[in-house]
Amino acid sequence: MLSASVVFASADQEKLMLELTTQTSLLDIRGVCRSFPKGSGEELLVLEKVDLTIHSGEIVGLLGRSGSGKSTLLRIIAGLIAPSSGNAKCRGETIVGPPNGVSMVFQSFALFPWLTVLQNVELGLEALGIDSTERRTRALAAIDLIGLDGFESAYPKELSGGMRQRVGFARALVVHPDLLLMDEPFSALDVLTAETLRTDLVDLWVEGRLPIKSVLMVTHNIEEAVLMCDRIIVFSSNPGRVAAEIKVDLPHPRNRLDPTFRQLVDSVYARMTQRAEPKMPTLDGIPGTSVGMVLDHVSSNVLSGLIETLAGPPYNGHADLPVLAGHLQLEADEIFHLGEALQVLRFAQLSEGDLMLTDAGKRFAHLETDARKKLFAEHLINYVPVMGLIHRVLDERPSHTAPAARFRNELEDYMSENYADETLKTIVSWGRYAELFAYDEQSELFSLENPH
């Protein structure tokens, strides 16, 4: 398989180049914005002025932090939701409802459990009104292509995760779409299965056996993007914008250990951390204006663990993010989460794809549990405005209690309901660890642990 694809690769590259030069654009996104209503009735801007063009013959990857609006953009292209403003065109026509010639592979597979593999694959053809003989032929061909031979009459629940996602692929391919959309298609699979599926797919693509013209895939995994894509679009968050575009000119099959490959991965990491930096100045500004800071939930245990790891050898307080991610077996996105949480708390600093402990972070690593809690509490009050707010309110009120709704409302002025919940959850868990306050789930009441 591998040697064969090498032979095909060069020929295909030529075909690719040829098609790129003719500039057939399949998808044209111009100034697309999208917002969702927030809890407080205002709008939360998720996508801001996104421009994106996809040509025939390329695999494009969409990389970005969680919540940066990648799935939202994919849904707009799939015609499942409409943009608030801007123009999305597929093959020259404005997208209203799912366009013809676009099909989608879902992260969760989205197979119909009551239909067999064959019936699942045939479903899209049935909807197009294709007659039963042709339907059967095409479905069997797709099943064959994707390596599902012999599983035609199995039900999805009898298959392993990898096999299920193959059904997802077959179902999307069988309608011969021009553009294949994939929303984190491998992230629900274990590492080895995902790798097999990726290489199989790339091989088929390079051999020109896939009945599609282009692929747009969303991913969290930087290596995956570098491994599969011809072009990587990096998204920034809050609101989602195209932050950078990186061309990957390596021939297939790509070798993860190849120095050029590693270099590319490193540079993508660097680009993504760059985007995280501009957040900092607002934090140092007047406290209180940043009550609207979104806090992703990271347990305090994980944070202490990470600080210890960073402080110890071989990092000694300074780690290269891709290396650290590999060591901890985390995806790029997850390591960013953790890094950012530490940055918010001033225990570490993110920059240029590196994570460095601050002095406070180094001190934290060598403290006993109680002292750690104290330091943590200090940093919470000083650097997480909403924590300071809660602490102040509890202190001032004679009863030393306050309902969660009081703070949730305030948070919802800045963020969507989901984020407000997530932030509140984080606050509760960090506050409990630091013994800043107690929280009762039943009555949703904050109270001061030791009022003074």
Add this chain to the structure above:
Amino acid sequence: MALQDIRAPTLGQALRPNIWDGVAFVLVIGALVLIVYGGEQTVVPLSTLDAAPVSLDPANLPLYALRTTMRMMLAIVCSIVFTFIYAALAAKSRRAGMVLIPLLDILQSVPILGFLTFTVVFFMNLFPGRVLGAELACVFAIFTSQAWNMTFSMYQSMRNVPKDLEEASQSFHLSGWQRFWRLDVPFAMPGLIWNTMMSMSGGWFFVVASEAITVGDTTVTLPGIGPYVAMAIKEQNLPAISYAMLTMFLVILAYDQLLFRPVVAWADKFRFEQTASASAPTSWMLDLFRRTRALRALTYPFATLNKAVSNLHIALPGGLKMRARSGPSSLIVDAVWFAVIFTGTGYAAWKVFAYLSTTLSPSDVFSAVGYGFITLARVIVLIALATLIWVPVGVWIGLRPKLAERIQPLAQFLAAFPANLAFPVFVVIIVRYGLNPNLWLSPLMILGTQWYILFNVIAGASAFPTDLREAAGSLHLKGWRWWTKVILPGIFPYYITGAITASGGSWNASIVAEVASWGDTHLMASGLGAYIATATEAGDFPRVVLGIAVMCILVTLFNRLLWRPLYAFGERRLRLG
């Protein structure tokens, strides 16, 4: 090879019958003949009913059982059709849903026998002088006892269709019609089947009451098990009662084995789970049909037709609408729609008030409400008692898997068994020992419905994770602490589900249970059920309406103020896994 399974067998193979074809053929033809025979009886003139009144000869019982079963089946079919239409409308159209769902909630709390009063007159006038009118009235009464929970289950399923499947069907361009048959219906199937079985069980209770209809001067007695039992009670004929019980037992057993088990086994594939379950339900009947060749070949045309119908490109109001925000035009339509609803409601309220106020005074309302509270007290005490008895028993059984497997069908059967058959026993005892009917008739209300508590608790205890039990054991949790900290929170959501069903059923049953008779002995407890029953018998429509309205309000309040919050609490805090 796998491929063979998915292709229809070639014709030559299909036409050669095997032995299973013979067996299945007899069953199918037998069922057809019975249906035709039973059907013929419904078009005869009404006067023949008087000429050939119900006789207690046990030889007639098979025919009576057939007619009764057919009524129930017909009602189930109507319920299913109703469910599909009503639930689809309510789920797909926001504006329709605004009205339909609260309406359903209220309909659910209307005492079933209350419907009978009004519909009998209507249906009898529809086919004057024909048995068909009375038959339809009876079927309608059974329908009203079956349809609501099925519709609710379907609606809930349709609202909870997994988002990704919804998006998949949209992105693959399934039409609204295709989506309904390929996604909504299959997804709703397990819940719908379970509720259909519950409905069928519940229906028996009311069949017995609704086949012998007395409304004011109109009395219609349809040939069926209900009137047979009624007559046996009137004539104090104990052997006849036991024959009737035996017949019912056989009928319930038959449709469980021939109909429901195969359906449940077949519908296992619709369960929305990503992993295969360890023990899939089985049915000998389904196996038999799967082994037949010719009969299966006969079903292919139907399967094809079904496929063709579900593939029709019919535009329905689709699920997701692709719209960023609703425009001003839709706001105007909303306003008009609200105006229509409120005008209609206002008009109806005024009509009802005008009708009732001519004959009823405020004191009637007070007395009806007073009776309502008496019945409410009964329901609460009975549910509490049933809880005290059946929760420990259910836990004990549920923690012993072997035993639970055997007891579970029994409890379901007991729930299906019409409790009215046991009424005579109570009447005899109450009369013999001179007991107070106000107290001692009460248990009848819960006789048929307590089993829901039992089998839900059994289900909950069986599903209780073994590791939690072991953890509790290693922590030496025992006695009271074990009950309150371990098992009771574990089974709570299940218990609530059972208790909701049981309490709803008890309200309904009160109309039958607060008045009981044996021969010439009539016993009556004071309560809202007896109030409605008496008014019905007297043909006093205003009081029937009043009684029903009060019961509706009480049941709805009871549900909203007690059960819903408890249920939500259980789902939120205590759902395991």
